[in-house]
Amino acid sequence: MALKCQDTPCDGRVPRELEADGLCLPHFIRHSERGCDALRRELVQGELSAERRAEIEQHLGSVGSKLAAAATAGYPLADHIKAAILNTLLLLMNVRESLEKAKRRPEAKPVSTDILRA
Numbered sequence: 001m002a003l004k005c006q007d008t009p010c011d012g013r014v015p016r017e018l019e020a021d022g023l024c025l026p027h028f029i030r031h032s033e034r035g036c037d038a039l040r041r042e043l044v045q046g047e048l049s050a051e052r053r054a055e056i057e058q059h060l061g062s063v064g065s066k067l068a069a070a071a072t073a074g075y076p077l078a079d080h081i082k083a084a085i086l087n088t089l090l091l092l093m094n095v096r097e098s099l100e101k102a103k104r105r106p107e108a109k110p111v112s113t114d115i116l117r118a
Contacts, residue, residue, distance in 0.1 A: 007031075017070040025070055025077075029084045032063050036091045043098050056099055064092045 003014040005024035012024030021028055039056055042048070048056075071077070071085045 015070045015073060015075060017066055017073055021066070025075075025081060026084070028067070028070070029081075029088050032067065032088050033091060035059075035063070036088075036095050039095050040098060043095070043102050048102065053099060053103065057096070060092050060096050060099075064089060067092075 003019055003022065004010075005012040005014055005027055006022035007024070007027040010024060010027060012026065014022060014024055018025065018028050021031075023031060039059075042056075067085060067088060071082075077085075
């Protein structure tokens with residue numbers, strides 16, 4: 001852990017597993033949670049292309065892998081950070097589940113205007 005977190009004004013150290021992101025573990029968790037919130041809103045809005053779904057799946061897997069690797073690397077972690085890691089992993093799982101449900105959701109059919117004319 002030689003790099004300092006890029007999120008200002010943080011002086012936290014960046015774990016080797018998160019060097020590509022340049023964030024300490026608490027900031028990586030916070031950014032991941034915000035990203036999940038944005039993805040969840042995108043899923044609620046509806047129509048996603050197969051390409052976009054694949055991007056989201058890859059992103060969720062990547063974030064989960066990095067988080068698990070940093071969490072199990074042997075660094076001493078406070079209990080509240082451990083809880084935040086578990087909470088974020090649960091959030092990633094829930095977004096992934098929502099993505100799977102969105103895949104199975106039937107497409108919305110246009111409403112017939114004939115009913116309105118009667």
